[in-house]
Amino acid sequence: MLTFANPLHYPLAVLAGGVVLAIAVRVARLPSPIAIPLAGVVTVASATVLKQKESQPRPTLQNPALERELQQVRQQAQLIAQKAESLRSESEKLALATTEMELLSTIQFACDRALELPSKIDQFSQRLHGTDSLLSVTDLQQQLQEVEAKKTNSSGVARQQLQQLATSLKHNITLARQGEDARQAQVIALATLITDTAGVLQQLQNRLRTSNLEDTQAVEELRSLSTELAGFQDNMALFLS
Template identity: 45%
Template sequence: MSLSRPFKLANPLNYPLAVVVGGIVLVGGVRWIQWPSGVVLPTAIATTTVVAALRKTQEPETFDWGNAALERDFKTIQGNAQTLAQRAEILRSEASLRLTESHQMDLLVVVQLACDRAQELPDNIQALARKLQGQDSLFAVESLEKQLQQAQAQARQTDGMAHQQWQKVMASLQRNIQLAHQGQDARQAQMISLSSLILESAEVLQQLQLHLRSADLSNSADTDDLVSLSETLRGCQANVDLLIS
């Protein structure tokens, strides 16, 4: 589910379509509907303003990072997240076509949930960018230390592959905190970790897709592998959630 963009007023002169629509309302109101000037003029102005605001919300959101390297990292992450979401949608459709038997419904739900989490990533990345706007390095370090505490708590409650994933996140956060204390922008260190997790998610998603296409669905070992890969993908997304929290 997409997160809605804030509805902000925009200068109608920057949006020719808004001016055209407002003009049509003005002319139509006077010539055809014959509204009084006290009605048609405010209506035309309001229409122009609303259309301009709608057009503004349709534009790609831009961010002023004040750091060229950070901006490049963000754009790379943004593109990778969008690609991952698109691949997750393809996998979701393939799973719906492949897993059609009644006894496969639980497996279908597990795969779909993993894909749903991956599809949320672009919106979550945008939310993170809004959060990091204007933050200084010190504030970001405090955020990283809080995330490290959360990761340590999660690691203590898990085992197996999930525990290994949390260990990776903890190591990454500790490295980022150290870099930040050395003077590097902590936001950039956070972006680097996020990029690694997205690439890991993409790798797991590809493995899941290939396994779904080739698996013998009557073989419990194959279906168990599908479940395991789906849970690993969801685990990657949980780690991403922690980094952007």
């Protein structure tokens, strides 16, 4: 029996409904009595589909410790998505009362990337469950080369992040060469990145709530946090690619 899901538990569903509403009103020029129910239907339907996907049994790894780490990563990703949805909503409201559209657009883009994180974690999880589940040295070396290339053009916090990522990848390469399962180390490193991302996202939300966007210094601090957040997201993209 089909049961409908609460869209508030699924940020991607809320985002889908918002996009449909914007297109219906601004592009299709539909009247509100039609556009709003249409967006509501899309939101609820999207949430229901996501709920059904969650309810499907996941294949289990032959490694209980790895399974626990992976479940924690999934939960962290969901929390980040929820916080990103909240931050995006706040930035949209501020956009009506400020000229700092570039900054707010950057923040909204970062939030959109964060909203995609749960689905990317699911895809990553599926790869770990695959028949060739042990990470290959070749794949890890390719990731390391990409990190080292980015590191040469980075500085400050971004360079520190990339150095930590490179160290983790080198450790995983050593494990893989020894024939050991490097997946748990990979998931732990990803969990660290997600935790750091959540911290910066929270700082960004706190600062956005209290900052005067007419103050140049406050705007620069927000830009700096946005750049730091983008760095963590880029590093996660390397892990999840």
